[in-house]
Amino acid sequence: AEDKTVTMIWTLIYGLVMAEGLVCLVLVLPMPRTLRRLLSRAFLAVFSFPVVRIFLYCLASCLAIMFVDCQRTIYHEDHMLHNNDITALQDASRRRLELTRAQRNSYLCGSGLFLLLLLFRLDSLLRAMESQFTNTDALQRQSKNANTTLENFMQQISDLKEENKLLKKAASDADSKSVKAGALATQAENSQKEYLRLLQETEEQKKEMENLSNDLARANANNKELYKELEATKAALVQQGDKKSD
Numbered sequence: 141a142e143d144k145t146v147t148m149i150w151t152l153i154y155g156l157v158m159a160e161g162l163v164c165l166v167l168v169l170p171m172p173r174t175l176r177r178l179l180s181r182a183f184l185a186v187f188s189f190p191v192v193r194i195f196l197y198c199l200a201s202c203l204a205i206m207f208v209d210c211q212r213t214i215y216h217e218d219h220m221l222h223n224n225d226i227t228a229l230q231d232a233s234r235r236r237l238e239l240t241r242a243q244r245n246s247y248l249c250g251s252g253l254f255l256l257l258l259l260f261r262l263d264s265l266l267r268a269m270e271s272q273f274t275n276t277d278a279l280q281r282q283s284k285n286a287n288t289t290l291e292n293f294m295q296q297i298s299d300l301k302e303e304n305k306l307l308k309k310a311a312s313d314a315d316s317k318s319v320k321a322g323a324l325a326t327q328a329e330n331s332q333k334e335y336l337r338l339l340q341e342t343e344e345q346k347k348e349m350e351n352l353s354n355d356l357a358r359a360n361a362n363n364k365e366l367y368k369e370l371e372a373t374k375a376a377l378v379q380q381g382d383k384k385s386d
Contacts, residue, residue, distance in 0.1 A: 153206075153248050156199070160255035167262055177273065180266045187263045196256060203253040210246035217242060 167183065186192055217239040 150245060150248065153252060157248055157252040157255060160252060160259060164255055164258055164262065180270060184263065184266055184270065196259070200253060200256050203249050203256065207246060207249035207253055210242050210249055213242035214239060214246060
């Protein structure tokens with residue numbers, strides 16, 4: 141019954157070693173990123189339970205103790221096999237069997253302990269990778285938002301350039317209009333000066349015409365007086381002619 145119990149224990153340890161090896165193999169196999177992240181998250185979720193971690197720590201402690209005990213047994217049996225004692229030589233077959241069992245158990249315990257430590261190391265590495273993936277995703281989102289903001293800024297800069305071109309064109313048009321307005325103002329000012337000059341000349345000519353009209357009126361008045369004098373002289377001459385004929 142004791143041998144069966146011991147055999148069951150070592151069979152269980154063998155099963156645990158196989159399970160640990162399978163988990164390690166699945167975690168290190170090359171696979172697509174999505175599937176790897178899915179398996180990693182499942183592995184980390186299992187390792188996150190305190191009960192699982194306590195069980196694995198206890199299992200590692202038991203395997204370490206059993207590994208040390210197997211090494212002690214190997215050393216003891218090997219020492220007994222190389223002993224020249226007659227009793228030991230008679231029991232050499234049993235010693236070799238115990239030595240073989242101890243070596244097998246040592247390999248099992250050592251492999252199980254190594255794979256268990258490897259699982260703990262994979263757990264820490266996967267947590268670091270998951271943290272890096274999270275940071276990378278956050279950085280990618282930030283980069284995407286930054287690219288979107290940069291595109292918006294570039295669009296705004298392009299719009300501002302277009303608006304600046306329109307403003308420059310409007311300013312040049314305004315300058316040309318201002319030049320034209322200045323030319324028109326100068327022309328209007330010159331026209332006004334010419335108008336004032338013509339108005340002044342017209343006033344002067346009007347005054348001259350008034351003076352000429354006055355002179356003409358005086359001349360007409362003088363002419364009338366002369367005409368009257370001529371008429372009077374003519375009448376006197378006629379009267380004198382009549383007197384002589386009488």
